[in-house]
Amino acid sequence: MEEFGRKYLYYSIISIVFLVFTTRLYQLQLIYREEFGRKSEENSIRTIAREPVRGYIYDRNGILVVDNGPSYTVTITPSEFDSESTPFLASILEVTPEFIHERVQKGNLYSRFVPVKIKRDLDFRTLAVIEEYRYQLPGIDYQIESKRYYATPARASHLLGYTKEISDRQLAEFGGAYRQGDVIGSTGIEASYERVLRGQKGYEFITVNAQGKTIGSFEDGKRDIRSEEGFDLYLALDSHVQAVAESSLTGKRGAVVAIDPTNGGIIALASKPDYDLSIFSGVTPPEVWNEMNSDTTHPLFNRATMTKYPPGSTYKIVLAAAALEEGIIDTNWTVNCSGEFRIGNKIHKDLHVHGPVAVIEAIKVSCNVFFYQLILKTGLEHWTNYGAEFGFGHRTGIDITEETSGILPSSDYFDTLYGKGKWTEGYLVNLAIGQGELGVSPLQMASYAMVLANKGRFYQPHAVDSVWNNRAKRADRVEHAERQLKISDHTWDLLREGMFHVVNSPGGTGRAARITDITVGGKTGTAQNPHGEDHAWFVGFAPFENARIAVAVLVENAGFGGTAAAPIGRRVMETYLKADSHKSRLQEEMKTVTARADL
C-alpha cells in the first residue's frame, strides 16, 4: 500500500475522541459526582415524613386535658399523580379540582417525589372509597396523623388555643421543618409552646424503581430517622375549676381568671362566649370559620386577656394604697359623704349617703365621694405611679401571646389626648372610682388580686407549670419572673382589712362572695358603660391569710359587681379550695385507714 501520511490523521482523530470522552467521564464522574449522586438518590430514594405525636397537655392534677387521636390525611405524590384523575378525586374528597391542582403544583415546586397533603381528617367512608379505587388513582395515598381531642368538660378554648393547618404566610416565616399541610399551633398555649409541643418529624427512606413502585426500605431502614414525640405540658390549670368557671358564665359575656397566688399559676381562665376547640382539630370548613369570625359576640376573642374595660370600684384600692403609702392620709382621715360630690358645676352622685367615712369603711361600702375627695388630695401622679406599681398599663407576661397592656392614664396621656392644660382635675374624679379612660383586663385584675392576697408579692402569671422533656426524661419548670411591690406591710394590712370587710362585714358590697369555713377578701366593681348596662367586676382571694387562690370576674352588661360577679368569684374559689380540702380529707382518711390496718 502506498505510504499514507493520512494514517496520522486517523490516529489523531481517534486520540481526540479518546481525550474528549475521557474528559467527559472525568467531568461527570469526578467533578460532578456529588450532584449526580444526589440525583440518582433522588431518583430511587423517596423520603416519607412521619408526623410526630404532638405533646399531650395535663392539668395540675395530672388529668389529661388535650389528647391525640388518629386522623387520616390523603396525600398525592406529584411525580406519580395522573392529573386526569383529578376530577374523580375531587368528587371523592368533596373539594374543587382547582384546589387539588393548586396543591399538587405547590408540592411540585418543592419536590415531585414528596407526597403533599391534600385533605386531612377524612371520615371513614371517604377513606374506604379511596382505598377501593386506589388502583385507579396513582400517586394517591393516605397518612395517619394525630389530631387533638379534648378530654375534659372544660373547654379552656382561649387558654389552650387551637392548631390549624399552616398558612402560606407562616410557611414563609417558619419554613424549615414545616411543609404545606402541616398543623401549627395558632393561638393560646398551642401557639406559644409550639416549639416544644410539636416534636420532631421522622423520616423514612424507601427505595423505589423507575415506575415509582416501592422496592423496600432503603438500607434496611438504617438511615431512617424516628419521629420524636412532642413534649407534654403540665398546666397550672385545674380543669374542674375551669369547667365551673365556664359554666358560671353560661349565657353571659365575660371572663373569669383564677391565679394561684403562691406562684402565679393560672388555675382557670375562662372567656365567654367561647367555642369548641375540636372544630379546629380536623378540617375546619370555611363556613364554620366565617361564621366564627362574623359572630357579633366574638367567640374567638379572648376577653380574659384582651379586653380593656374600666375596672370600676375594684380600683379604689389602688388610690387608697397610694394615699396611705405616701402618707397623704391616715386611717382617721374622714370624708362626710352626703351622697353627692360637686366639682365645678358638675355633680357626681353616689348611690348611698354614707355619712362620715374613713378609708377602710370607704373600701367596704365603696363610697365614691370619699375617693373623689381622695384623688384630688393625692393627685394624678401618685395615682398613676401606684397603678403602674400594681402592674396596670403593662402586660402581665402570661405565656400566651394574646394579651393587652390595657390603658393606665397619666398626665402625659391626658396631654396627648386633650392637649396640655386643656384638661382639669374634674377629669380625675372618674379615675378615682375606676372609671373613665382607665382600661384593664380580667387577667390584670386577677394579678392585682394575687398581689393583694400576697401583700405585694407578684408572680408572673403563667399557664404552663412544667414541660416534660421526654428525651432528657426530666420535667423542666417554666421560669417566670417575680417581684415585691414597693408598698409597706402596714399599708397592705389596711387595704386587706378593707377587703375583709367588703365580704365579711354587714354592709359590705361583696357579701355574696362569702364561703362557709373559709375567709374571703375581695372588692366589687360596677363599671359604667356608655353602650349599655354596667359591667360587673369582682376581685378576691381566699383563704384570707395564706391565700391559695385569687380571682377576677368580669360579667359584661350584668349590673352590680356585688350581685353579678361576686357569686361567680365565690363559686370558683370554693370549688378550688373545697376540692382541695376534699382531697386532703380523703388523704387523711386513707392515712387513718392505713393506720388502723397497721393496728
Add this chain to the structure above:
Amino acid sequence: MESYLRDQVDWKILLITLTLVGLGLISIYSATYDAGASENFYKQIVFTGIGLFAMVGVMLIPFRTLQLLSYVLYAISLVLLAGVLLGGKTVSGSTSWFTVGPVSVQPSEFVKLTTILAIASFLSSSNVDLDRFKYLAGTFAFALVPVLLILLQPDLGTAIVYLLMLIPIIYWAGASGFTVIAIVSPAFAAVAALFGLTPFLITIALILAAFWVSKRNRFIAAIAFSATVLIGVSVQYIYQSVPTYHQRRIDAFLDPHTDPLGAGYNVIQSTVAIGSGGLWGKGYLQGTQTQLNFIPEQWTDFIFCVPGEEFGFAGAFLVLLLLNLLLFRGVRIASTVKNRYASIAAIGVTVVLGIHMVINIGMSVGLLPVIGIPLPFLSYGGSALISNMMMAGLLMNLYANRKEY
C-alpha cells in the same frame, strides 16, 4: 510453532475483543438482573459462542477467496435485507429482523461488513480515482442501496452509520481533502443550521475558507458551496415552517434537557447513572439507576451506563480505552498491509466500529444526540455481536496476510 502463532495471530485484537465481550456479558447480566430480562443474558452467552466461531471462521478464510467473494456476499446480504422488508419481524416500529425458529437475525448488522468488503473490492482496482465523479458515485452507490433498504425498515441510526463510514473510507482510498470537504460540507451546514443562524454562518464561513485554501477546481467548489448554503438555508426554512411540536422534537434531539420526561429522559438518566458512579462505582449489581431500571432497555443501546455506574470512572475508562486501542490497531493494520483491498477493508471495519463507539458513548454521556445504535461488543444483540466479532476476525485475517500483495 510459537513464532508462527505470534506471526499469524493478532493477539492484541483477540485479547481486546474477548475482554470487551466479557465486559459486555458482565454488564448485560447486571442490566437484566432485576429487570425481568435475564434470559437475554443467557442468549448473549449463546451469541458469544456463535460469535467466537464466526470470528475464527472469518480469520481463517483465505484472504484471496474473501476478496473474490466480496460482491457475492454483498449481493446475498442485500437480498436478505430486502427480504426482511417483506417477511421480517417488527420490533419497536422497525422491521429489521428475520425470525428463524427461536433466533432473530438482523441482516443490516451483517450488511455493514459485506458493504465494506464490496467497497474495498471496488476501490482496490488499479484505475480508481476518487476525485472523479464516476468512481465516487460508484462507491456511494454501494452504500446507498443498503441505506435505502434500511431507511425503509426504518432504522435511521444504522443508515447514518453507512453514510458516515464512507467519508473516512474514501479519504483513505485516496480521495482528496477537497472532495471530502465538498461531500461533508452540506451535512455540516444542515446540522449547523439547526443550532441557529450564528453557528450556521460560522460554519459556512469555515467551509468557504476550506475551499479557498484547497485551491482546487473552482467550478466544483462553487457548486459544492452553493449546495451547502442552499441546504443550510432550506433546513432552517423547514425547521421554521414545521409545527411547534416537531420543532420541540428536534430541539430535544439536539438538547435532551428541553424534554426531560420525553426524548431527553434516557440521556438524563444515563448521565446521572454514569456521573453517580464516581471513581470506583457503586459496586457490581449495586447501581441504583441500573438495578431500579431507570434506563429502559439499558442492556441494548445504553449498556455503557452499567460499567459507568457500577464500576465508576475506572470501569468506563477501561471500556473506552480498550475500544480506542482496537481502533488504533485497526488503523495500524490498514496502514501496514501490503494489499490495497486489505487496507481499505481494514480501515472500513475500523471506521464502522469507531462510528458506533463515538455515537453510542457520545449519546450515553450526553454529548451527542440519541441515535439508537449499539456499542460494539458490549450491547445486547446477537447480530451486532456476531457481526462485530466477524469484523475483529477480519482484522485478524488481514493481519495474518499483511505481507501479501
